[in-house]
Amino acid sequence: MFQLADPVPWGKSIVDQVYLESLVAAGLLPPITDLVRPEWIAPGSTETDPKPPPGYVVSLARSHERGFGVPASRFFHALCHHYGVELHNFAPNAILQVEVFVAVCEGYLGVKAH
Numbered sequence: 704m705f706q707l708a709d710p711v712p713w714g715k716s717i718v719d720q721v722y723l724e725s726l727v728a729a730g731l732l733p734p735i736t737d738l739v740r741p742e743w744i745a746p747g748s749t750e751t752d753p754k755p756p757p758g759y760v761v762s763l764a765r766s767h768e769r770g771f772g773v774p775a776s777r778f779f780h781a782l783c784h785h786y787g788v789e790l791h792n793f794a795p796n797a798i799l800q801v802e803v804f805v806a807v808c809e810g811y812l813g814v815k816a817h
Contacts, residue, residue, distance in 0.1 A: 716750065719745050720745045731768065731770070760791075762790045762791065771795075778817070779798075779801055779802070782801060
């Protein structure tokens with residue numbers, strides 16, 4: 704019999720407002736247009752576990768550097784909700800497979816993915 708190790712903690716993020724603004728300048732994140740409810744927020748300076756406010760999801764800056772765009776499709780949002788997971792739980796290939804499924808449904812079959 705074996706014992707599962709404790710999950711590795713996330714640790715403090717090195718991403719800050721300045722870094723995210725550089726992603727905006729590179730066209731990898733949308734600019735903030737609403738100061739009351741911004742499109743994205745930087746993690747808190749003392750935050751060690753991701754705890755986004757209601758209505759926000761955690762995404763990894765490295766994914767955006769490699770071309771991951773937001774917003775994801777409505778189907779992808781529904782899929783996350785159905786399984787109770789967030790974007791950071793998916794590997795890049797899993798995201799690609801979901802989006803290919805949507806493309807086949809909508810582009811080839813002519814139906815909305817469901």
